[in-house]
Amino acid sequence: MIETLLQTLLNGAASGGVYALVALGYTLVFSVLGVINFAQGALFSVGGYLTFLLMGGRIGVNGALPGWGLPGGLPFWLALLLAAAGSGLVGLLVERVAFAPLRRRNAEPLLALITSLGAGVVLVNLLQLLMGAEGYAFPHGSDALGGLPDALVIAGARIRTIQLLLLLISAAAVLALSLWLERSRGGRALRAVAEDATTAQLLGIHSEAMVRLAFFLSGALAGLGGGLIGVSVSLPGPYFGIGYGLKGLAVLVLGGLGSVPGAIAGGLLMGLAEALVPSEASGWRDALAFAILFVVLLLRPRGLLGRRTVEKV
Amino acid sequence: MSQPLLEVRELSRRFGGLLAVDRVSFAVQPGEIFGLIGPNGAGKTTLFNLISGVTPPSSGAVLWRGEPITGQPPHRLNRLGLARTFQNLRLFEGLSVLENVLVALQRRPRSSAAGGLLNSAGHRRAERQRLQAAWQLLEELGLTALAERQAGTLAYGDRRRLEMARALATGPSLLLLDEPAAGLNPAEKDQLCQLIGGLRQRHQLTVIIIEHHVPLLMRLCDRMAVLDFGVRIALGTPEEVRRDPQVIEAYLGTGGHAS
Numbered sequence: 147m148i149e150t151l152l153q154t155l156l157n158g159a160a161s162g163g164v165y166a167l168v169a170l171g172y173t174l175v176f177s178v179l180g181v182i183n184f185a186q187g188a189l190f191s192v193g194g195y196l197t198f199l200l201m202g203g204r205i206g207v208n209g210a211l212p213g214w215g216l217p218g219g220l221p222f223w224l225a226l227l228l229a230a231a232g233s234g235l236v237g238l239l240v241e242r243v244a245f246a247p248l249r250r251r252n253a254e255p256l257l258a259l260i261t262s263l264g265a266g267v268v269l270v271n272l273l274q275l276l277m278g279a280e281g282y283a284f285p286h287g288s289d290a291l292g293g294l295p296d297a298l299v300i301a302g303a304r305i306r307t308i309q310l311l312l313l314l315i316s317a318a319a320v321l322a323l324s325l326w327l328e329r330s331r332g333g334r335a336l337r338a339v340a341e342d343a344t345t346a347q348l349l350g351i352h353s354e355a356m357v358r359l360a361f362f363l364s365g366a367l368a369g370l371g372g373g374l375i376g377v378s379v380s381l382p383g384p385y386f387g388i389g390y391g392l393k394g395l396a397v398l399v400l401g402g403l404g405s406v407p408g409a410i411a412g413g414l415l416m417g418l419a420e421a422l423v424p425s426e427a428s429g430w431r432d433a434l435a436f437a438i439l440f441v442v443l444l445l446r447p448r449g450l451l452g453r454r455t456v457e458k459v
Numbered sequence: 460m461s462q463p464l465l466e467v468r469e470l471s472r473r474f475g476g477l478l479a480v481d482r483v484s485f486a487v488q489p490g491e492i493f494g495l496i497g498p499n500g501a502g503k504t505t506l507f508n509l510i511s512g513v514t515p516p517s518s519g520a521v522l523w524r525g526e527p528i529t530g531q532p533p534h535r536l537n538r539l540g541l542a543r544t545f546q547n548l549r550l551f552e553g554l555s556v557l558e559n560v561l562v563a564l565q566r567r568p569r570s571s572a573a574g575g576l577l578n579s580a581g582h583r584r585a586e587r588q589r590l591q592a593a594w595q596l597l598e599e600l601g602l603t604a605l606a607e608r609q610a611g612t613l614a615y616g617d618r619r620r621l622e623m624a625r626a627l628a629t630g631p632s633l634l635l636l637d638e639p640a641a642g643l644n645p646a647e648k649d650q651l652c653q654l655i656g657g658l659r660q661r662h663q664l665t666v667i668i669i670e671h672h673v674p675l676l677m678r679l680c681d682r683m684a685v686l687d688f689g690v691r692i693a694l695g696t697p698e699e700v701r702r703d704p705q706v707i708e709a710y711l712g713t714g715g716h717a718s
Contacts, residue, residue, distance in 0.1 A: 335565055341553055349534075349565070350566050352534050
């Protein structure tokens with residue numbers, strides 16, 4: 147009983163960590179531009195497929211180049227890191243095509259919801275064109291995890307190593323990002339731009355460059371999440387990131403728009419709540435997730451840790 | 460006359476049907492404290508926005524040490540040595556007092572992002588220098604005791620001084636002050652006067668200051684310009700401006716201006 151509970155909690159925390167990654171990606175862009183990047187889910191997919199290809203996976207029969215694959219295969223760690231960086235670059239591209247032109251023309255910021263959604267749909271379709279709609283499974287076992295055993299026994303409970311890694315890696319990424327935002331020169335500049343881009347610019351900060359940095363980091367977080375979920379579960383098809391993108395959005399609102407600790411708390415709450423749904427009722431997981439969101443917003447419209455928004459006069 | 464630090468030539472800005480700034484020209488010499496006065500809506504803040512790159516001018520030119528800088532983005536202008544404060548204070552309210560100043564020290568001294576990632580010795584030294592410079596500015600403006608406070612929680616006078624500390628942190632040669640004495644009591648206004656004079660000395664500053672409190676401006680400024688409905692109606696030393704019949708009619712009235 148205890149073992150099952152431990153396993154369940156770990157699974158919950160692991161998916162909660164991934165939700166937090168996605169939500170933090172939204173948070174970064176939201177805090178500098180005040181809009182949601184709806185391509186975030188597509189970037190999650192991109193990260194998953196990039197990780198697959200970098201680890202030596204081959205394109206299936208329905209893809210553009212059946213049987214093609216990158217020569218050699220990188221170890222899990224390196225593939226994940228490069229896939230995150232690659233997704234960050236794709237995130238920059240999304241900024242360039244879906245956000246920058248609107249900003250230059252001083253368009254209504256809400257329009258970016260539609261352009262980014264469009265960019266996301268295009269990305270997912272490109273993935274489908276290249277990789278086909280079929281699912282891909284990552285090679286499991288020790289060679290994928292760089293010599294680590296497939297499962298560990300902790301306190302009598304058998305735990306899948308990949309779930310533990312999922313939790314550790316997302317926790318490390320979240321911690322590194324928070325420290326960077328809080329302590330470093332660049333993080334300080336990003337927070338200044340988030341509060342008031344014009345003033346930051348008058349103080350010599352290249353606000354546009356910080357916006358691009360936010361998009362890169364945001365894409366990298368989504369890509370990291372996609373790679374982690376791909377390795378731990380599988381890639382069920384190019385659309386698989388969209389679901390995580392929506393879940394991340396729910397977590398973002400749950401935690402409080404624009405709040406970093408809120409995104410982390412919201413992610414963990416969501417992951418744990420889902421994990422506690424018994425597997426016989428697994429069809430109810432998403433319903434539960436959104437029911438939680440509903441109740442929290444009724445009680446606390448600002449989200450768990452959201453700040454009261456101060457109207458500036 | 461030496462090369463002006465900043466020159467504004469026939470600068471205009473139109474908002475729809477309104478000419479907020481109408482062919483305004485003047486030049487500011489290095490080391491000068493230059494005043495801008497005029498009734499509300501005369502176009503003073505718009506002029507600051509044009510000079511600092513927040514708003515592009517409709518026509519005319521801004522010259523920096525003789526070179527045209529019209530239409531450059533604010534961060535470029537700031538790197539040239541131009542800093543400003545705002546009439547209605549724009550601090551980063553969620554950041555601490557110290558962080559507000561550190562943000563503005565971002566580029567002094569230079570260190571690369573890669574150095575930051577690797578936490579190299581050079582990067583750590585640069586960060587230490589920034590911290591030192593920030594504390595020095597806080598001390599100069601009497602904010603040391605408030606360093607860890609969130610900027611949004613400061614009292615009004617402290618916010619004004621923090622905004623000045625932050626502008627100074629970018630290492631400007633020209634400081635644009637937009638109504639720095641607004642909301643201060645007479646004693647604080649006196650202190651501000653001394654402070655601005657002292658800052659000019661220690662930081663080799665040139666200052667352009669918008670102010671409604673005419674006695675303060677008369678005491679502080681070497682020269683001043685008067686705007687009315689976007690038009691520069693007078694330019695000269697405080698004494699010359701005080702005697703200018705057009706100014707007396709348009710703005711000062713007969714007995715001076717109470718503020």
